Amino acid sequence: MSEDIIRITNLKKTYKIYSSTKDRVFDAFSLGSKKRYREFNALNNINFNVEKGETVGIIGTNGAGKSTLLKIITGVLNPTEGDVEIKGKISALLELGAGFNEEYTGMENIFLNGRMMGYNRKEMEKKVDNIVEFADIGDFIDQPVKTYSSGMFARLAFSVAINVEPDILIVDEALSVGDIFFQNKCYKKFAELRDKGVTILFVTHDIGSVRQMCSRVLWLEKGTPKFFGDANLGCDMYMDEKRKKYEYVSAHTKDKDGKEMFIIEIDEERKYPVLTHVDDRFHNEKVQIKSVFFTTETGDYANTQYVDKKYVAHVVVECMEDMDSLIVGFIMENKKGLPLYDINNFINQQEVIKGKKGQVLEVEFHYQLPRIMNGEYVVCATVAQGTQSKHEILTWLHGVRQVEIVNTGYNSSYIEIPSKIQVFANSRENSYFI
Numbered sequence: 001m002s003e004d005i006i007r008i009t010n011l012k013k014t015y016k017i018y019s020s021t022k023d024r025v026f027d028a029f030s031l032g033s034k035k036r037y038r039e040f041n042a043l044n045n046i047n048f049n050v051e052k053g054e055t056v057g058i059i060g061t062n063g064a065g066k067s068t069l070l071k072i073i074t075g076v077l078n079p080t081e082g083d084v085e086i087k088g089k090i091s092a093l094l095e096l097g098a099g100f101n102e103e104y105t106g107m108e109n110i111f112l113n114g115r116m117m118g119y120n121r122k123e124m125e126k127k128v129d130n131i132v133e134f135a136d137i138g139d140f141i142d143q144p145v146k147t148y149s150s151g152m153f154a155r156l157a158f159s160v161a162i163n164v165e166p167d168i169l170i171v172d173e174a175l176s177v178g179d180i181f182f183q184n185k186c187y188k189k190f191a192e193l194r195d196k197g198v199t200i201l202f203v204t205h206d207i208g209s210v211r212q213m214c215s216r217v218l219w220l221e222k223g224t225p226k227f228f229g230d231a232n233l234g235c236d237m238y239m240d241e242k243r244k245k246y247e248y249v250s251a252h253t254k255d256k257d258g259k260e261m262f263i264i265e266i267d268e269e270r271k272y273p274v275l276t277h278v279d280d281r282f283h284n285e286k287v288q289i290k291s292v293f294f295t296t297e298t299g300d301y302a303n304t305q306y307v308d309k310k311y312v313a314h315v316v317v318e319c320m321e322d323m324d325s326l327i328v329g330f331i332m333e334n335k336k337g338l339p340l341y342d343i344n345n346f347i348n349q350q351e352v353i354k355g356k357k358g359q360v361l362e363v364e365f366h367y368q369l370p371r372i373m374n375g376e377y378v379v380c381a382t383v384a385q386g387t388q389s390k391h392e393i394l395t396w397l398h399g400v401r402q403v404e405i406v407n408t409g410y411n412s413s414y415i416e417i418p419s420k421i422q423v424f425a426n427s428r429e430n431s432y433f434i
C-alpha cells in the first residue's frame with residue numbers, strides 16, 4: 001500500500017489586511033484595543049494527501065491561493081489553522097530569488113543551498129558538476145547572481161533544486177521563466193525524477209503539462225478546493241469553467257450545404273455497440289450517452305483508423321426530457337490524457353441540437369483523420385446544454401473507446417506537418433526540392 005508523504009488537514013491561512021502602515025505598526029506593538037485590520041482568507045478548508053512517488057498539479061486562477069499553499073508546505077509560511085504532515089526532504093523552487101543570496105556567486109549559492117538542505121561541503125562537491133552542467137550558464141556561474149538575467153537565475157535555481165536528491169520536489173511555475181529548450185529539458189528531468197520515485201508537487205497555469213505529468217490535481221479557487229482527484233477529469237472541469245468565461249466568437253460563416261453533421265433519429269430496430277468501458281463519468285438525469293463508435297464512410301466499424309482517410313464518429317444520446325440546445329461531441333486524447341482534437345456541433349458549426357423526451361439521437365461527425373502519430377488513443381464523449389460560452393455539462397464520459405491510429409510515415413512527434421524540403425548545394429542557384 002502506498003504511503004502518504006504529504007498530508008494536509010483542515011488547513012486555513014488568514015492574512016491581516018491593513019489600510020495603512022500606521023495601523024500595521026499599532027497592531028504589531030499591540031497598541032490600543034481597536035482592531036485595525038480586516039481578515040482575508042487566502043486558504044480555507046484545504047484537505048488533501050500526496051502519496052509517495054506521485055506527481056500532483058495545483059491549478060487555479062490568479063490569486064486562488066496556490067503559492068500560499070506551497071509556501072506553507074515548504075515551511076516558509078505558517079498556517080493559521082490545520083495540520084501539515086511531511087515525511088521526507090523537500091527541495092523547493094518557489095519565487096525566483098528565494099533561498100539565494102544576491103551578493104554571492106552562483107557557485108557560492110550552490111553550496112549555500114546545499115547547506116540549507118543539510119548537506120556538508122564534501123557531499124555538495126559531488127553534486128556540483130551535475131548542477132553546473134544542467135544550469136548551463138557558462139562563466140556566469142562565478143559571477144554574483146545579482147548580475148543574472150531572470151532566465152539564468154531560473155536555470156541555476158532549478159538545477160540546484162533537482163540535483164540535491166529530494167524526496168519531495170516543489171515547483172511554483174518557475175519553468176515559465178526559462179526558454180523553451182530549458183523548459184523541455186526540465187520536463188524531461190521531471191519525468192526522470194518521477195521514475196526514480198521522487199514526489200513532485202507543482203503549480204502551473206499550463207494545463208497540458210498537468211495532463212502529461214500528473215496523476216492527480218488540486219484545483220483551488222478563491223482559497224477553497226474545487227476539485228481534488230484524477231488529473232484529466234480535474235483539467236476538463238477547469239478548462240470548461242475557463243471557457244465559459246469567454247464569449248464565443250464565431251470565426252467562420254455558416255454554410256448549410258457544406259454541413260458535415262447529420263442527426264439521425266434512431267428507430268427501435270437500429271443496433272449500435274453499447275458502451276463497455278468508461279473510466280470516469282459525471283452525468284445527469286437529462287440525457288444519457290448510449291453509444292460511441294467509429295465507422296468508415298461506408299458503414300464498417302473502424303476501431304483502427306488510418307491517417308488522411310475519412311471516418312465517421314457516432315455519438316448516440318437518449319433524451320430523458322425535452323432538450324432544445326444540446327452540444328454533443330467527442331475528444332481524442334493520447335494515453336497521457338493530452339487532448340489532440342475535439343469535434344462538437346457548437347465548436348464546428350455553431351449549431352445546437354434539439355431532442356424530445358424519450359428520443360434517441362445519433363449524431364454523426366464526418367471528418368478526415370489528421371496526421372497524428374501511430375498509437376492507441378482514447379475517446380471521451382460529452383453532452384452539454386447551452387452554447388460554447390455559456391453551458392452546463394450534462395455528461396462527460398472518459399475512455400469510452402480505444403482507437404488505434406495507423407500512420408505509416410516516420411514521424412515521431414504527435415503532429416506531422418506536410419512540408420516541402422529544399423536543398424541548397426553551395427549556392428542558391430543549385431537548389432532543388434527533394
Ligand SMILES: Nc1ncnc2c1ncn2[C@@H]1O[C@H](COP(=O)(O)OP(=O)(O)OP(=O)(O)O)[C@@H](O)[C@H]1O
Pocket residue numbers: 015016017040042060061062063064065066067068069
Ligand atoms: N502577505 C500577504 N498579505 C495579504 N494578502 C496576501 C499576501 N500574500 C498573498 N495574499 C493574497 O492571498 C491570495 C492568494 O495569493 P497566492 O499568491 O497564493 O495566489 P496564487 O494562486 O499563487 O496566484 P497566482 O497564480 O497569481 O500566482 C491573493 O488574493 C493574494 O493577494
